[in-house]
Amino acid sequence: MSINFKNIALLDEIETANRLIRLGFGELQNIDYANNFYFLPFQLLSQGFERLMKSYICLGYYNRQGDYPNLNYIKGLGHDLEALINKILVDFFDDHGRYYLIGDRNFLENDAELKELLYILSEFGKMARYHNFDIITANQKPSVNPRELWEQFEHKILSLNGFEKFNDRDLENEVFGDISRTIIIIFEKFVSGLARQFNFGTLGDHAKQFSGHLFDFAMLYPDKLGQTDYRVNTTRFKETPKKVHKRTAIDELERKLNPKFRSKLIKKNDFDGNWPFYAEEVIVECRNKHWCVITIEGYDYALNGAAKGKYKLESPHDAGMAMLGVSIGDFISIALAL
Structure with a gap:
């Protein structure tokens, strides 16, 4: 041969x-x-x-x-x-x-x-x-x-x-x-x-x-x-459908005007710790002191279990937006502290 x-x-x-x-x-x-x-x-x-x-x-x-x-x-x-x-x-x-x-x-x-x-x-x-x-x-x-x-x-x-x-x-x-x-x-x-x-x-x-x-x-x-x-x-x-929400203009208005919604922009370069996300910046948000979501590249994901149940959203890890094995716990804490 x-x-x-x-x-x-x-x-x-x-x-x-x-x-x-x-x-x-x-x-x-x-x-x-x-x-x-x-x-x-x-x-x-x-x-x-x-x-x-x-x-x-x-x-x-x-x-x-x-x-x-x-x-x-x-x-x-x-x-x-x-x-x-x-x-x-x-x-x-x-x-x-x-x-x-x-x-x-x-x-x-x-x-x-x-x-x-x-x-x-x-x-x-x-x-x-x-x-x-x-x-x-x-x-x-x-x-x-x-x-x-x-x-x-x-x-x-x-x-x-x-x-x-x-x-x-x-x-x-x-x-x-x-x-x-x-x-x-x-x-x-x-x-x-x-x-x-x-x-x-x-x-x-x-x-x-x-x-x-x-x-x-x-x-x-x-x-x-x-x-x-x-x-x-x-x-x-x-084949698993990803439960995420694409943000709208109404979502942005509510984030700015609703007093029960508190949010914060976090950039990788400014974060002191292990950065878990593939994106360079994210926005964490706490709604009614209870439901924590995170916005990545214009889409909302669930940070904590309460938000996952309330909004039927995927977590960043499950959606492939965060590195497996790198915790998002610090971002839940940041959101709840808002």
């Missing part, structure tokens, strides 16, 4: 890996009180990570040998994600003495949380997807329960602040965003560490031809981690 056909097949494999990973991140962000279907993100991420690393190994092999490996070589790699990343680091990863690539290597080699998460996904990918059938059939050597291990990891990383949010009706849903953001940052650092090898030539000039689908990940440096809303790629997010 000609090298061109092989290149096309590998390009398709990398594109598939990229899409699986992004969908997996999005499905992690979709987990909440109403959706605890962990199987889907496990399936997407275990497949996506395996395909990405095997594609990496193919290009690393090509860089060393001048040709792609044969089928037996690829089959011999197995499905263990930890083993795949170890092979990459030992045989193919090159930091070229660049400080950010040295940092990538250090993270990929030593981060304990990454190792734990890859172990869970590896076990799921190898046999744990059939855990329930092991129980049904009384298998003498049952597989591990990946969801149980994952929930143990979630509880471990959940901060004291997170536990306090469970007791606050306005912030309880943020707990899921806190957890998913922490996990996705770990995975973003993992994928970006691999992607930079494609983009910056350390995997060889041939690999640069395949870097386009991974460019966004390669550009994920520390100041950009945890800021992407991957839910926009998922069917659930696309």
Whole structure:
């Protein structure tokens, strides 16, 4: 088979890996009180990570040998994600003495949380997807329960602040965003560490031809981690109607003239704290000392549960206007203080 056909097949494999990973991140962000279907993100991420690393190994092999490996070589790699990343680091990863690539290597080699998460996904990918059938059939050597291990990891990383949010009706849903953001940052650092090898030539000039689908990940440096809303790629997010209100001239008049409506413009540059919104400025408003709404780019969203029930509005997080894992609690407090 000609090298061109092989290149096309590998390009398709990398594109598939990229899409699986992004969908997996999005499905992690979709987990909440109403959706605890962990199987889907496990399936997407275990497949996506395996395909990405095997594609990496193919290009690393090509860089060393001048040709792609044969089928037996690829089959011999197995499905263990930890083993795949170890092979990459030992045989193919090159930091070229660049400080950010040295940092990538250090993270990929030593981060304990990454190792734990890859172990869970590896076990799921190898046999744990059939855990329930092991129980049904009384298998003498049952597989591990990946969801149980994952929930143990979630509880471990959940901060004291997170536990306090469970007791606050306005912030309880943020707990899921806190957890998913922490996990996705770990995975973003993992994928970006691999992607930079494609983009910056350390995997060889041939690999640069395949870097386009991974460019966004390669550009994920520390100041950009945890800021992407991957839910926009998922069917659930696309098909869920967003309950928002486009403001009218009457709304603006009431904001100015109604003594029971108090509002305040807040700009990102003037805010002392973690800015949760994608927009550079917002207007918070408290109505009748009780209902808190926020205006973002001409649309109203519910800040607190009272406003969500009263006006049937989406929260900024649910509508994709605020970064998951970054709290809007300070803005509720500001609105109520008005």
